[in-house]
Amino acid sequence: MEKQVRYLDEVTIRFAGDSGDGMQLSGSQFSDTSASTGNDVNTFPDYPSEIRAPEGTLYGVSAYQVHFGSKLVKTPGDKIDVLIAMNAASLKVNLPNLKKNGIIIANTSGFSDKYLKLAKYESNPLEDGSLKDYDLHVIDINSIVEKELAGSGLTPKNIDRTKNIFALGIAYWLFNMPLDYTQKWIEKKFSKKPEVRDANLKVLKLGWEYAENSPDFKYRYRISSAKLEPGTYRNITGNEAVALGMVVAARKAKLPLFLGSYPITPATEILHHISGYKQYGIKHLQAEDEIAGICSAIGAAYGGALGLTTTSGPGLSLKVEAIGMAVMLELPLVIVDVQRAGPSTGMPTKTEQADLFIALFGRHGEAPVPVIAAITASDCFQMAFEAARIALKYMTPVILLTDGYLGQSSEPWRIPKLSELPDISPTFYTEPDYQPYKRDPETLARLWALPGTKGLEHRIGGLEKEDITGLVSHDPLNHQKMVELRAQKVERVIQDVPDVELWGDEDAELLLIGWGSTYGAIKTAFDKLRNEGVKLAYIHLKYLNPLPKNLGGFIHKFPKVLVPENNLGQLKFVLQGKYLKELMGLHKIQGQTFRAYEIEAKIKEVLNI
Amino acid sequence: METLIDNIISKSDITFEKYTPKDFKSGIDVRWCAGCGGYSILSQVQRILPELNIPREKFVFISGIGCSSRFPYYMNVYGFHSIHGRALAVASGLKIARPDLSVWIATGDGDCMSIGGNHFIHMLRRNLDIKVLMFNNEVYSLTKGQASPTSHEGQITKSSPLGVLDTPFNPAALALGSSASFVARTFDRDTKHMQLMFERAAKHRGSAFVEIYTNCVIYNDKAFDFFTTVDTRKEKTVLLEHGKPLIFGTNNDKGIRLDGFTPQVVSLTDSTWSVNDLLVHNEKDSTLAFILANMTYNESLPRPMGVFQDIERPTYEEKVEYQIQREIELKGEGDIEKLMRGFEYWEIS
Numbered sequence: 001m002e003k004q005v006r007y008l009d010e011v012t013i014r015f016a017g018d019s020g021d022g023m024q025l026s027g028s029q030f031s032d033t034s035a036s037t038g039n040d041v042n043t044f045p046d047y048p049s050e051i052r053a054p055e056g057t058l059y060g061v062s063a064y065q066v067h068f069g070s071k072l073v074k075t076p077g078d079k080i081d082v083l084i085a086m087n088a089a090s091l092k093v094n095l096p097n098l099k100k101n102g103i104i105i106a107n108t109s110g111f112s113d114k115y116l117k118l119a120k121y122e123s124n125p126l127e128d129g130s131l132k133d134y135d136l137h138v139i140d141i142n143s144i145v146e147k148e149l150a151g152s153g154l155t156p157k158n159i160d161r162t163k164n165i166f167a168l169g170i171a172y173w174l175f176n177m178p179l180d181y182t183q184k185w186i187e188k189k190f191s192k193k194p195e196v197r198d199a200n201l202k203v204l205k206l207g208w209e210y211a212e213n214s215p216d217f218k219y220r221y222r223i224s225s226a227k228l229e230p231g232t233y234r235n236i237t238g239n240e241a242v243a244l245g246m247v248v249a250a251r252k253a254k255l256p257l258f259l260g261s262y263p264i265t266p267a268t269e270i271l272h273h274i275s276g277y278k279q280y281g282i283k284h285l286q287a288e289d290e291i292a293g294i295c296s297a298i299g300a301a302y303g304g305a306l307g308l309t310t311t312s313g314p315g316l317s318l319k320v321e322a323i324g325m326a327v328m329l330e331l332p333l334v335i336v337d338v339q340r341a342g343p344s345t346g347m348p349t350k351t352e353q354a355d356l357f358i359a360l361f362g363r364h365g366e367a368p369v370p371v372i373a374a375i376t377a378s379d380c381f382q383m384a385f386e387a388a389r390i391a392l393k394y395m396t397p398v399i400l401l402t403d404g405y406l407g408q409s410s411e412p413w414r415i416p417k418l419s420e421l422p423d424i425s426p427t428f429y430t431e432p433d434y435q436p437y438k439r440d441p442e443t444l445a446r447l448w449a450l451p452g453t454k455g456l457e458h459r460i461g462g463l464e465k466e467d468i469t470g471l472v473s474h475d476p477l478n479h480q481k482m483v484e485l486r487a488q489k490v491e492r493v494i495q496d497v498p499d500v501e502l503w504g505d506e507d508a509e510l511l512l513i514g515w516g517s518t519y520g521a522i523k524t525a526f527d528k529l530r531n532e533g534v535k536l537a538y539i540h541l542k543y544l545n546p547l548p549k550n551l552g553g554f555i556h557k558f559p560k561v562l563v564p565e566n567n568l569g570q571l572k573f574v575l576q577g578k579y580l581k582e583l584m585g586l587h588k589i590q591g592q593t594f595r596a597y598e599i600e601a602k603i604k605e606v607l608n609i
Numbered sequence: 610m611e612t613l614i615d616n617i618i619s620k621s622d623i624t625f626e627k628y629t630p631k632d633f634k635s636g637i638d639v640r641w642c643a644g645c646g647g648y649s650i651l652s653q654v655q656r657i658l659p660e661l662n663i664p665r666e667k668f669v670f671i672s673g674i675g676c677s678s679r680f681p682y683y684m685n686v687y688g689f690h691s692i693h694g695r696a697l698a699v700a701s702g703l704k705i706a707r708p709d710l711s712v713w714i715a716t717g718d719g720d721c722m723s724i725g726g727n728h729f730i731h732m733l734r735r736n737l738d739i740k741v742l743m744f745n746n747e748v749y750s751l752t753k754g755q756a757s758p759t760s761h762e763g764q765i766t767k768s769s770p771l772g773v774l775d776t777p778f779n780p781a782a783l784a785l786g787s788s789a790s791f792v793a794r795t796f797d798r799d800t801k802h803m804q805l806m807f808e809r810a811a812k813h814r815g816s817a818f819v820e821i822y823t824n825c826v827i828y829n830d831k832a833f834d835f836f837t838t839v840d841t842r843k844e845k846t847v848l849l850e851h852g853k854p855l856i857f858g859t860n861n862d863k864g865i866r867l868d869g870f871t872p873q874v875v876s877l878t879d880s881t882w883s884v885n886d887l888l889v890h891n892e893k894d895s896t897l898a899f900i901l902a903n904m905t906y907n908e909s910l911p912r913p914m915g916v917f918q919d920i921e922r923p924t925y926e927e928k929v930e931y932q933i934q935r936e937i938e939l940k941g942e943g944d945i946e947k948l949m950r951g952f953e954y955w956e957i958s
Contacts, residue, residue: 036955181953234954244949251945254613258706279936280943281610283705283929287698288731295695295728296702299671302689303707304614325692415949425613451687451703451710452617454666459635459681461672461690471637472682 003212003220005176010069011223012077013171015164016094017086017110019053019062022164026084027064028410030171033181035235035412038225039068042377042520043235044076044409049265049349056110056118061093070224074376074520076409078595082174084167086110086141088119103135105170107163109142137216141166144210145203153195162203169207176222179204231414238380238406239266241413242310242336243273245384247280248418250306252385253392254425258305259284260296262315265348266404267338270310290318294335298322301331302460304428304450306388310336312404313355314345320362323397325462327367327486330437330446332391332398332426336384339403341591350591351404353516354567359399360545360574366483368490370394371545373401375519378413380406383542389424394493395445401544403566405593406517429456436460436470444489494546500539502554508535510606511558512599513583515541515571518564521594528596529603536603544571547578555579562586562606564599610942618709628659635685641676646797646823647744651683653803654713654742658686661811663711670713671700673720675751677744677823680715694725697732697741701925704737708926711811714741718759719749722778726758733787735925736815742807743818745780746825747832754828761906766828780820781902781917785895790815792898792917796822796837802848802914809916815924836912849901849915854887857911864888865910872904874911892919 013030015023024045035041046063053060067077082103085091087110098104111126125131126138141163149159165186172179182204190197211217236244250257261271261284275284283305287293294309301307311319316337326333339355341347359371370390374383380402387400429449434456437446449456458470466473467481504526514522519540526538537558539551555561555575563572564586572585586602588594633655641647658668668686672678674693681688687710691699696714704712714721721729721743732739748766749755755768759780763772784792791813795806803821810817822833836845847857847865855865856877864887865872875882891897898918904910923931937943 032953036953038957228957230958232950232954232956234949234951236951240951247948248945251610254611256610256612256614256706258702260702277943277948278933279940280945280948281933281937283933285701285705287701288727291695292698292701292728292731295691295698296705298691299689299699299702299704300706301702302699303703303710304617305702305706307702321692322695325695415946415954418946428613428617450614450617451669451707452666454664457666457686457688459688459690461681461688462692463690 004218005220005222007222007224009071009223010067010073011081011175011221012065012067012079013082013084014063014065014080014094015084015167016061016063016090017164018055018090019048019050019060020055021062021086022161023062023086024064026164026168026171027066029168029182029185031066031068031410032235033172033177034066034068034175035233036181037177038228039070039223040072040226040228040412041066041068041235042073042076042409042411043067044405047349049347056087056089056115058089058093058119061090063090063094068223070226072226074523075596078597082171084171086163086167088115088121088125091125092119092121098134100133101135103137104131105137105139105167107141107167108138109140139210144206148202148206149199152199154199158196159199162199165200165203166207166210169204170211173208173211174217174221176220179208228412229414233412233414235410236378236381236413237269237408237410238374238377238402239269239338239408240273241378241380242384242400242402243270245381246274246306246308246334246388247277247282248381248421249385249388249424250282251418252421252424253306253388255304255306257282257308258297258300259308259310260287260293260300261310262287262290262293264290264312264315266340266407267310267312267315267336269407270336270338290315291322294319294322297333298326298329298331301333302329302451306392307331307333308336309333310338312338312340313342313358316355316358316362320358323369324363324365324367326397327363327369328462328465329460330395330486332395334384334387334391334398334400336387336400336402338407339401341589347591349404351517351593352566352589352591353403353518354570354589355401356544356567356570356574359401366487368487368545369396370398370490370493371401372398372543373516373541374406375516375540375542377406377409377411381413385421389422390493390496392424392426393445393496394443394489395448396490401516403517428453432456434458435468437465438468439485444485444492491546494549497543497546497548499550500541500548500554502537502539504530504537505535506537508537508558510560510562510603511537511539511554512603513539513541513555513561513563513571513575515544515565518566518594521596522564522599524596525599525603529600534603534607534609541571552579555581555583560584560606562602564588564594564602566593618707628665630655630659632665633658633685635683637682639683640679642826644824644826645676646746646821646825647676647680649797649800650742650744650803650821650823651680653800653807655684657804657807657811660808661711667709668711668713669703670715671696671703672715673725675717675720675749677715677717678720694720694723695728696720697725697728697739700739701728701732701735701737704739705926705929708738708930712739714739716741716743718743718745718747718780719757722758722780722783730783730787733784733789733816733818736788736790736922737926738815738924740810741816741818743780743820744823745820746823746829747777748825748829750825750828777906779902779905781905782899784818785898785902785918789818789918790922791817791919792902793818794820794822794914794917796833796914797824798837806916809919813919815922845911846914847911849890849913849917851890851892851916854884854889856884856887867900870900872900872910874909892916895920
């Protein structure tokens with residue numbers, strides 16, 4: 001069959017089906033294969049909060065989106081080019097995001113009367129002509145795999161489970177991708193179940209051959225490799241990157257790592273990863289509650305470990321009192337908040353950036369802490385390392401903000417060599433003249449002596465400390481001094497905050513300021529508009545307290561400043577208060593990160609173009 | 610994996626002087642009220658620590674909030690005065706990270722069993738090797754006299770002017786229900802018995818919970834007089850001693866026998882029962898421990914004092930170390946660069 005090859009820069013493909021259809025698996029395999037062939041990749045899994053939502057329903061749809069390209073892709077993609085729909089509900093939910101003329105690959109057995117009814121379709125969209133604006137491919141995947149695997153010894157249920165692999169085979173054919181990555185994966189995964197292994201290998205190839213031989217598929221697509229910095233790469237999610245960042249930070253600090261954590265969506269994977277690192281000497285406690293999670297980490301830090309606690313918004317609310325204690329104790333501690341949509345239970349699996357205020361201000365008394373944020377999945381590694389570095393250098397708790405989107409999305413990560421990373425080991429005081437609240441003149445960090453050090457027995461605690469000695473003190477002037485010292489110490493972290501880089505045009509009318517996970521969408525819109533000749537400037541923040549030294553100058557330099565955030569304007573509020581200038585906001589609170597076209601539309605509105 | 614704290618942890622050949630109680634006094638003025646039961650507890654702790662053959666710098670006392678929680682300031686050891694209810698959570702992290710330390714908690718009935726109740730039950734079930742001294746005065750004192758989780762029903766306090774409505778916790782039974790491996794009870798007036806209980810707790814390997822009836826002279830004075838004064842003690846308490854029958858009374862003339870599972874007081878002077886009929890204490894018997902703990906608020910029975918239970922099971926921190934060692938034996942000491950590369954990686958040149 002002669003097929004025409006078309007060349008593309010980037011493509012967004014979405015695997016969608018029922019919760020039990022294996023869409024997360026197809027998506028992640030496609031993403032890994034794409035990355036290993038040299039594309040840049042950005043992915044996002046999207047699944048219901050329910051573990052097993054009722055089959056075939058609209059709210060039970062599970063999807064995995066992969067955006068890949070020959071240029072750097074920074075988001076999981078705005079509009080979908082290719083939709084793989086395993087049933088009627090998954091078509092209905094995702095169709096609004098499909099590009100006009102986009103490809104639909106639909107599995108007919110997911111469009112039976114039963115599934116049409118569950119998806120609330122009155123007629124079958126595969127037959128009623130309503131999809132005429134799309135490149136529709138209708139395939140009875142179930143019958144094909146049933147026929148092929150008859151006599152394989154597999155149960156009908158297991159045969160049904162291979163249909164996602166068939167769809168994956170079609171996708172590999174469509175984009176000229178090799179099968180070997182997934183073949184190796186199948187061989188390893190099912191090494192103890194040879195009949196399942198063989199069936200999956202067969203079906204993967206079958207999907208590929210089906211597309212190759214079907215006159216229905218006229219085009220194949222080719223995406224050339226992206227220009228990535230040389231090195232060793234892997235795909236990584238933000239949550240795994242946080243886990244690795246902390247492991248590596250502990251290694252470079254020459255300290256044991258201790259994680260105290262309580263399960264909470266969407267942060268739990270960090271606990272999963274770290275609890276599996278026992279051979280690296282890492283200790284963890286799955287605590288009885290969020291409070292015990294942080295308090296045990298503080299206890300471990302008191303004993304000389306690198307203390308870590310990981311959580312999401314509701315858990316951060318519970319940890320607030322203990323963070324205040326860590327501020328008073330002046331012990332190093334890393335608190336990771338994988339933000340989710342709030343308030344209260346909110347939307348646990350959905351992303352948001354609305355914990356900035358609680359991170360910056362959510363404590364009683366004067367209790368400043370450094371706050372930093374990661375901007376991409378792979379940046380979570382760097383920023384976790386950075387949180388540990390600051391915590392140890394300044395003897396302070398540090399809050400690292402990531403979010404549900406960063407935690408679960410994945411992208412290729414150039415793996416750093418241990419030797420590329422700085423030594424961040426602290427100094428423990430052992431001399432007999434120890435004074436617990438004597439400070440390093442440069443950082444204002446107090447001296448750290450560990451229990452077990454002979455002759456340095458001392459007491460610390462949540463009561464106000466006397467300067468230098470650390471004895472309990474209710475003296476009015478001492479309290480003012482200590483409050484100011486703790487504040488000054490956190491302000492001095494600015495010594496470690498790199499100046500922000502201004503991207504774009506110095507003479508632009510509009511400056512964009514983002515923070516955290518909105519980087520991908522803002523940068524994509526910014527690049528697109530600048531390519532079209534629009535003058536724009538852009539700053540993306542990773543350090544939120546203290547803010548970079550040179551930020552104020554830029555804010556005053558540009559006539560207009562727009563701050564897009566997944567909240568009601570929390571960073572905008574902070575910047576306005578600090579720099580005394582009215583800024584504009586773009587606030588999306590839908591449990592989803594921005595799409596580049598939303599940012600683009602707002603910029604055009606502001607600039608009247 | 611070598612870390613900076615290795616040589617602080619492992620000083621096994623350490624030589625240390627013979628301590629005296631004075632070595633454990635911090636020199637800071639003790640600021641409890643005159644007549645507070647806390648003074649006696651503090652003295653007995655300072656008296657037994659020198660006997661334990663542990664270098665002073667290995668002791669850490671952790672507390673929460675309340676009168677009892679000032680304790681670490683008065684001890685010349687490492688001390689950590691944490692926040693309300695959280696001492697056990699802080700201690701858990703410390704003990705897992707630093708099994709070499711001897712970790713002690715000073716807490717009260719409100720701190721330990723109300724705001725800190727969750728940490729209390731979970732620390733005990735994990736069996737971390739931590740010693741918990743709970744000063745039970747049946748009232749919130751530092752906040753000036755409110756009902757606590759051990760205040761008795763009907764007790765008049767500032768927050769219960771018409772009487773407490775709650776049923777009190779029975780701390781020993783709660784500890785046993787949380788699978789505590791060591792549970793004991795003593796009271797502030799009996800210095801010798803306190804010392805014995807503290808020493809037993811110290812030597813037990815695992816979580817040790819000691820409830821200490823502690824008189825609060827200001828907000829709940831004489832609450833325990835009905836069984837702790839020299840006059841009442843012999844008739845109203847019974848000492849639990851491993852392997853010995855439960856005998857009490859001014860003239861050792863009464864005993865406890867089990868009628869089925871129900872303890873009852875019997876006289877040893879009429880000829881119905883003899884010592885041979887009495888319940889013999891067995892610290893290793895968990896079922897018996899529950900029966901004894903449930904004597905607590907029964908007014909027809911003497912209040913049991915002593916070790917309810919002392920059983921051996923592996924500590925949490927040992928199990929953590931074991932998992933680490935086993936993983937290292939199976940997989941070799943972790944190579945971090947390999948961990949970073951993960952399952953699939955590729956080169957771009």
